[in-house]
Amino acid sequence: MKLDILAIGVHPDDIELGCSGTLMKHIDMGYKVGIVDLTKGELGTRGDDKTRLKEAAAAAKIIGTDVRENLGFADGFFKNDKEHQLELVKMIRKYQPSILITNAKYDRHPDHGRSAELTRDAWFLAGLAKIETKLGNTKQKAHRPKAVYNYIQALHIEPQLVVDISEYYERKQQAILAFKSQFFDPKSKEANTFISSPEFLEFVRARAIHFGVPVGAKYAEGFTVNRTPGIPDLVELM
Numbered sequence: 001m002k003l004d005i006l007a008i009g010v011h012p013d014d015i016e017l018g019c020s021g022t023l024m025k026h027i028d029m030g031y032k033v034g035i036v037d038l039t040k041g042e043l044g045t046r047g048d049d050k051t052r053l054k055e056a057a058a059a060a061k062i063i064g065t066d067v068r069e070n071l072g073f074a075d076g077f078f079k080n081d082k083e084h085q086l087e088l089v090k091m092i093r094k095y096q097p098s099i100l101i102t103n104a105k106y107d108r109h110p111d112h113g114r115s116a117e118l119t120r121d122a123w124f125l126a127g128l129a130k131i132e133t134k135l136g137n138t139k140q141k142a143h144r145p146k147a148v149y150n151y152i153q154a155l156h157i158e159p160q161l162v163v164d165i166s167e168y169y170e171r172k173q174q175a176i177l178a179f180k181s182q183f184f185d186p187k188s189k190e191a192n193t194f195i196s197s198p199e200f201l202e203f204v205r206a207r208a209i210h211f212g213v214p215v216g217a218k219y220a221e222g223f224t225v226n227r228t229p230g231i232p233d234l235v236e237l238m
Helices: 014-028 049-063 082-095 110-125 169-177 198-215
Strands: 005-009 033-039 067-073 099-102 147-151 161-164 220-225
Touching: 005 014, 005 082, 005 110, 014 033, 014 049, 014 099, 014 147, 014 161, 014 169, 014 220, 033 049, 033 082, 033 110, 049 067, 049 169, 067 082, 082 110, 099 110, 110 147, 161 198, 169 198, 198 220
Parallel strands: 005 033, 005 099, 033 067, 099 147
Antiparallel strands: 147 220, 161 220
């Protein structure tokens, strides 16, 4: 299956928080979209890995993504090394996306920045024909996506582009809340965390408002880029 966009998150729920509105919008525009989670989020204070996988599947249905895979890297301890790079190269070559979207370049959680670096390196390596990988018994062809975009997470990073998700914010919230073990639940008896308070969900909405204001949108998601973006038509630029 060839995808237009492959979104990568180090933990299940990163995609939902960072760029799910953008994915929904592009799916409705007819693009094929997939998600790869690097870990199962097994070090999370609340819930467990089996619960997170079920929640991720439920969130994927809300988003409408064509595929969602989990590479099972070690939460908190995976490395940006040859072994992990090649596993991600296989995913890039498997789905041949035009665009990669991945974690923030730096953030409160060290896994996020490391995931961004791993994705950037795998993006480049995937385009080198002399690096051989196989999917099953089939040799894969080299493929390098046209662009890598990084969504913005807990820490403030000034976006270099934003996507209007005004029509999709409420569905984005539904996708986030599919992770019932992680976010605010007044009935939960588990320990409180940075993301489990009702204030955190207010923060997510406030950021979407903040990113939307400069472009006249009610809600938007922000991204940084690894290259100078170009546009085909000045009239279409907001």
